[in-house]
Amino acid sequence: MNPLLAVALVVVVGGAFVVAVLRDPLAATVAFGGYGLGMATLWAILRAPDVALTEAAVGAGITSALLLVAIARTGCATVPASFDWRPALAVAALVVALAATVPALPTGGEPIAPGAAGDVGRPAGFYLANAPELGVKNVVTAVLVVYRGFDTVGEVFVVFAAGLAALVVLGGREW
Template sequence: MITWIEGGLLLFVVLTALMTAMLRDVLAAIIVFGGYSLGMAILWVVLQAPDVGLTEAAVGAGVMTVLFLVTIARTTRMTGLEVTTVDVNWSAAALCVVFVFAVLATVPALPAVGAGPEANPAFGEVSSYYIENAYDDTHVENVVTAVLVAYRGFDTFGEATVVFAAGVAVLTVLRREVFE
């Protein structure tokens, strides 16, 4: 069952995603997008995936928002524009709604967060091996850390490299902004 925190975060993420898509002011859309990314990061942490949450917070809420804000600062904003109505493509909107409901229809089939192996078909021989042998193979007490660092070391190194490269790119852009 979805807790009130998960439900609130899901509602926040959906609303900020819609607001980002519908806002006509680019600066406001960037700020709301940063909120969306932060909401996703918190949601990943609540769903017990802190590594994904940390990456989302660093890259989505941090790096992308800064890069978007630097981009908007380097471009000119047009003023004096009239607000006009926007024509909505109702067939595309209906297709999006159908897609959202099709995805939401699969949610009840997911196992509960934190459910044991009996409720989760993803647990099998491989997962059981990691759980039973992680300490003996790696001498790391936390199974998640053992899997991320020892068993999936190259993958984790690749993820860390991406986050590091994004951070260096942001620092490079910001340094140019300061010295120009």
């Protein structure tokens, strides 16, 4: 395993655990921002730069900012210091479940992997060969808009919902 990947996985799992067990909303929000940056790094290491940029912008940036604004507007920056083990146990159970399934996955590029075997979608050569026929110069744009249009519409709805949430949190009375 790549040492950088191992460090990123430890940061992500540790960040999720810290967010789950912190009782102070402000500290949990800051830890959540760190978790989002860890996830963005993990996606970059896994060679998914589009997902990494989205995670950095939405997961670490916008979501953390909205949570900080919500905390500031509601005035609930502190919570009694009682420790609840239930979130920690839920995170531990999720980590155990994921750790049990990861070894069963084929390694990227193996002939038995569904994407390499052609069982999922179409091979990359199809998109590279047919994108110019669609009148789209950028192959990534052709895949996102033409071939994965339904998925892209779902992502647009998510961004729209995030924008509405930002308007609700930021709108209203003066600071």
